[in-house]
Amino acid sequence: MLTRAAFSEGRGPIISGDPSTQSGVSDTWAAIAATFVVFAVAFGAGWWVADKVSFGLIVVAALAGLGIAIFTAVKPTTAPVTAPLYAVVEGIFVGGLSRYYEVQYDGIVLQAGILTA
Numbered sequence: 001m002l003t004r005a006a007f008s009e010g011r012g013p014i015i016s017g018d019p020s021t022q023s024g025v026s027d028t029w030a031a032i033a034a035t036f037v038v039f040a041v042a043f044g045a046g047w048w049v050a051d052k053v054s055f056g057l058i059v060v061a062a063l064a065g066l067g068i069a070i071f072t073a074v075k076p077t078t079a080p081v082t083a084p085l086y087a088v089v090e091g092i093f094v095g096g097l098s099r100y101y102e103v104q105y106d107g108i109v110l111q112a113g114i115l116t117a
Contacts (some may be wrong), residue, residue, distance in 0.1 A: 035087045042091025049092075051100035058100065061093035 049057070065086060072082045102109045 020060040031083070035083055038084050039087040040087045041097075043095035044091075046092035046095025048095075048096075048097045050096040051103075055100065058093055058096040061089045061096065066090040066095055 046058075046061070068082050068086045068089065072079055072086070098109045
């Protein structure tokens with residue numbers, strides 16, 4: 001229960017020292033950058049493949065991404081493996097869906113990107 005006694009046990013900080021100088025911070029940013037690169041490459045592949053395959057690939061990629069996300073939420077220790085997989089299937093999903101809308105409405109993806117940024 002959340003009472004005053006629960007907060008007055010005098011526990012110290014989990015991380016001692018300046019957190020910005022610890023190697024974990026730079027490792028985290030490196031992982032984020034690598035995952036973004038994987039997503040960007042998969043986005044390009046999804047954009048390029050969207051004309052050559054059916055809309056079903058986009059739906060399959062979306063469902064696969066949902067499955068990976070749920071699996072990672074249930075078992076977070078698998079994140080080093082599932083994060084790149086998620087980046088791939090979401091890149092294909094977003095790239096394919098973007099291409100689909102670009103064909104339907106010329107210029108919409110560029111406008112959405114500019115307005116979002």
